[in-house]
Amino acid sequence: MQLDRLVNFHKTVGDKTRLRIIGLLKEGPLHGQAIAGKLGLTPPTISHHLTKLKEINIVYQRRHKNTIYYNLNEKHLAFLAESIIKLGDEDMNEAFKVSEEEKHNILKNFLDSDGKLKTLPSQLKKRLIILEHILKGFEIGRTYSELEINQHIKKFHDDFATIRREFINNHFMTRNRGYYELNPRELWRI
Amino acid sequence: MQLDRLVNFHKTVGDKTRLRIIGLLKEGPLHGQAIAGKLGLTPPTISHHLTKLKEINIVYQRRHKNTIYYNLNEKHLAFLAESIIKLGDEDMNEAFKVSEEEKHNILKNFLDSDGKLKTLPSQLKKRLIILEHILKGFEIGRTYSELEINQHIKKFHDDFATIRREFINNHFMTRNRGYYELNPRELWRI
DNA sequence: CATCTAATTAGATTATAATCTAATTAGATT
DNA sequence: AATCTAATTAGATTATAATCTAATTAGATG
Numbered sequence: 001m002q003l004d005r006l007v008n009f010h011k012t013v014g015d016k017t018r019l020r021i022i023g024l025l026k027e028g029p030l031h032g033q034a035i036a037g038k039l040g041l042t043p044p045t046i047s048h049h050l051t052k053l054k055e056i057n058i059v060y061q062r063r064h065k066n067t068i069y070y071n072l073n074e075k076h077l078a079f080l081a082e083s084i085i086k087l088g089d090e091d092m093n094e095a096f097k098v099s100e101e102e103k104h105n106i107l108k109n110f111l112d113s114d115g116k117l118k119t120l121p122s123q124l125k126k127r128l129i130i131l132e133h134i135l136k137g138f139e140i141g142r143t144y145s146e147l148e149i150n151q152h153i154k155k156f157h158d159d160f161a162t163i164r165r166e167f168i169n170n171h172f173m174t175r176n177r178g179y180y181e182l183n184p185r186e187l188w189r190i
Numbered sequence: 191m192q193l194d195r196l197v198n199f200h201k202t203v204g205d206k207t208r209l210r211i212i213g214l215l216k217e218g219p220l221h222g223q224a225i226a227g228k229l230g231l232t233p234p235t236i237s238h239h240l241t242k243l244k245e246i247n248i249v250y251q252r253r254h255k256n257t258i259y260y261n262l263n264e265k266h267l268a269f270l271a272e273s274i275i276k277l278g279d280e281d282m283n284e285a286f287k288v289s290e291e292e293k294h295n296i297l298k299n300f301l302d303s304d305g306k307l308k309t310l311p312s313q314l315k316k317r318l319i320i321l322e323h324i325l326k327g328f329e330i331g332r333t334y335s336e337l338e339i340n341q342h343i344k345k346f347h348d349d350f351a352t353i354r355r356e357f358i359n360n361h362f363m364t365r366n367r368g369y370y371e372l373n374p375r376e377l378w379r380i
Numbered sequence: 381c382a383t384c385t386a387a388t389t390a391g392a393t394t395a396t397a398a399t400c401t402a403a404t405t406a407g408a409t410t
Numbered sequence: 411a412a413t414c415t416a417a418t419t420a421g422a423t424t425a426t427a428a429t430c431t432a433a434t435t436a437g438a439t440g
Contacts (some may be wrong), residue, residue: 010204
């Protein structure tokens with residue numbers, strides 16, 4: 001399910017007249033003029049809305065003699081309606097979610113044998129994993145002086161100032177009158 | 191669930207930016223500027239969209255120090271998303287759906303002891319039930335002459351012309367070069 | 381092929397809303 | 411109180427779309 005399709009679905013059903021049509025068709029097929037009559041609107045208006053409902057495939061038509069009966073495709077309606085709940089379950093995986101295995105590989109690539117950082121990755125995703133790793137030495141709820149922070153970071157990398165700044169920018173820590181504190185995990189950017 | 195609420199939900203999520211925000215927040219809370227940065231939009235724009243998402247109660251906020259973290263209310267999102275599938279299950283019942291019991295009562299009120307129609311109800315809902323009752327004497331797939339139709343209707347009511355016209359208008363039957371034929375049930379207006 | 385009915389298209393009007401820049405507000409820290 | 415940061419509001423611009431009337435098309439029937 002691509003995003004634009006989902007946007008289009010919600011745009012389409014985000015209209016009072018069209019929802020009322022869906023409500024009517026749930027009861028069974030109806031022809032255009034019947035819908036117009038029941039809703040107090042003109043046939044062209046109904047035609048306009050039915051076109052949009054047909055475009056997203058939740059309404060289809062069957063002709064009988066001279067009149068066209070419009071039917072609701074309830075299966076597809078349900079599928080589209082539920083898609084927003086699953087939003088990202090496919091897409092995001094590729095772009096953002098990181099498996100434990102991936103994390104392991106990234107750490108292996110950027111840390112040398114004695115655990116020191118070779119370089120700070122420039123790619124955000126990788127950098128966050130490195131930062132999270134360095135962060136493991138801190139306890140939640142405790143405050144640390146800048147000196148303590150620096151000393152801990154130096155075990156991984158000489159440029160402690162950059163890493164310290166990254167901690168703040170990515171909401172891993174908060175600085176308060178010269179002292180640092182770990183943020184609650186749910187606020188981290190990872 | 192009233193219709194306007196449902197319209198408003200779909201209107202709100204029927205926007206690419208807002209769906210992207212929902213996708214981001216599914217991964218966990220984020221603050222405004224982070225969202226703006228990730229989506230390449232300005233903070234005011236994000237603020238605008240978050241307001242709308244908060245209005246329908248699928249996003250709530252928690253302040254931590256100076257920054258506000260926005261969270262997704264997945265439970266309520268799921269509830270709203272699924273509402274369209276159940277559209278009418280409550281509302282329609284009252285206004286349109288007719289129980290067998292109700293049908294029985296209407297028939298009792300408008301037919302006298304020997305099964306003759308006292309008057310044709312003016313209320314559409316009731317009239318359809320009466321028409322459906324009279325229609326039961328016809329077989330699907332067979333054609334009837336106008337005379338046959340009239341004779342059958344006369345068993346219920348003297349004004350066969352009116353009833354015959356009602357059959358056509360409500361798509362119970364089709365007239366074809368003076369002969370009448372029952373439409374498939376799914377095309378009826380009932 | 382003429383006619384009828386139902387549906388659709390064209391075009392105009394009017395309303396809604398997404399986004400930006402600039403200005404303001406709210407809260408936290410010094 | 412003064413200052414900093416993040417969020418919001420105001421106002422303008424631009425794009426989108428719901429609905430109508432009038433005209434046209436599509437299909438079925440005579």
